[in-house]
Amino acid sequence: MKKILIIQSKILHYRKALYNKLSESYQISVLHSGKPSISQNDKYREIIKPSINIGPFFFQRGIRNEIKSEDYDVVIAMFDIRWINNVVLGLIINGPKFIYWGHRYSKRIFINSIRNFLIKKSDGVILYNDSEVPKIKKAGINDGKIFIAENTIDVSNSENLSMKDKSLFLYVGRAQKRKRVDLLLKAFASIKDEIPKNVNIGIVGEGEENLNLKNLALEIGISDRVIFYGKITDDEYLKKIFSWAYAYVSPDAIGLGAQHSFAYGIPVVTAKNGFKGAEFDKLENNKNSILFQSQDELENVLLRLICEPELSQRLGANAFKLYSEKLNMNNMVSGFINAIEN
Structure with a gap:
């Protein structure tokens, strides 16, 4: 199995289904700075690293050493430029493929230009939906770098209840x-x-x-x-x-x-x-x-x-x-x- 490192600020409860399902195809490790989340039924590995914040910015310690110590095939990092380590990794990482994941454009032109630059330097970006793909292509980014994973949650008992009595x-x-x-x-x-x-x-x-x-x-x-x-x-x-x-x-x-x-x-x-x-x-x-x-x-x-x-x-x-x-x-x-x- 390929070894995948996913970098997040913390593990949100509704993301656990994603990590567990991905673990059926890959060796998934999730590195974050939140509280422990692993339960007996979880299939992914959890790595907790401390983070510090300076004003609006955050930095997670120990990520480069973690990447060096494990032979990861792909690193997937949240696409939030307030987390400085993700910006730096996108520029200097050597070895595993590097992919951003998250929201795309903001209302600030300068921030968007930084994101365009980072996508070009990375191996790809996973977006929440395809609504802004035309804008990304217009910025000169190869569409071979753009991937869509519709943002959602796992509802195990999903059912069409539209015909039920309402109150x-x-x-x-x-x-x-x-x-x-x-x-x-x-x-x-x-x-x-x-x-x-x-x-x-x-x-x-x-x-x-x-x-x-x-x-x-x-x-x-x-x-x-x-x-x-x-x-x-x-x-x-x-x-x-x-x-x-x-x-x-x-x-x-x-x-x-x-x-x-x-x-x-x-x-x-x-x-x-x-x-x-x-x-x-x-x-x-x-x-x-x-x-x-x-x-x-x-x-x-x-x-x-x-x-x-x-x-x-x-x-x-x-x-x-x-x-x-x-x-x-x-x-x-x-x-x-x-x-x-x-």
């Missing part, structure tokens, strides 16, 4: 102010007298914003209609909650929660503008999602989903189809294998 508008994820879940509560409060009494809001996850959301629900008179489930790690229980949802609603920032909901045939409702991850590119208005611009529009969206059950069913079926065909974990793994082998 919930759902948010799943860390409770953060930038997600603007408060906007969902305010919109719901404005229409609560126009919708069935059994329709509620469900919030799954922990975070500093939950207390504020509870206070807001009490203040605007819907505390009896907002269910705070807390953190849920049981996949079957989580699947059951998703089955009740008209839609997954994250009014502003959105990321892998979109793929999570698509895996269960649940459409996404989010704003057209605001903080959006690469996953936003997979949201198609009125096909698998609904995009809105104001609280008034959000209120109308919620009403439509309740009053037109076939709308939620159609959007959800399309969402599940997209996840099944393009956004499942096997496709992401195939993208990595393509980059490693080519």
Whole structure:
């Protein structure tokens, strides 16, 4: 088996499935500076190295020695130029192939020029999606260096739940102010007298914003209609909650929660503008999602989903189809294998 080193800042729980599946084809080692993550069933090797930060920049110690001490075939490093060791490695590494992995362009022209330079110096880049491939090619980068591994999460009990009876508008994820879940509560409060009494809001996850959301629900008179489930790690229980949802609603920032909901045939409702991850590119208005611009529009969206059950069913079926065909974990793994082998 080829030996692969993946360099990350820390191991995120939803990445473990990727590393384990890659371990079926390669000897995978993941080097990071976070807390230990290995469990009995994990197949990858974990290497923890200390990191230091200076202002906005970070540096992981001991990476060059690790690469020298092991005969790695390929090194895959996160494409974040704040992590200085990854920038330096891309310029000086000698021996294994070197590939970047991550988001592509920012809003800063200077930063983008640095990234273009680093891609040219590297052996390749693995992108979260193909939306910016034309820009990369336009920068003079050979398309043979560009690989796509659609960013997603593994949902082992994925199923199309779009036809199930609905009674919930759902948010799943860390409770953060930038997600603007408060906007969902305010919109719901404005229409609560126009919708069935059994329709509620469900919030799954922990975070500093939950207390504020509870206070807001009490203040605007819907505390009896907002269910705070807390953190849920049981996949079957989580699947059951998703089955009740008209839609997954994250009014502003959105990321892998979109793929999570698509895996269960649940459409996404989010704003057209605001903080959006690469996953936003997979949201198609009125096909698998609904995009809105104001609280008034959000209120109308919620009403439509309740009053037109076939709308939620159609959007959800399309969402599940997209996840099944393009956004499942096997496709992401195939993208990595393509980059490693080519």
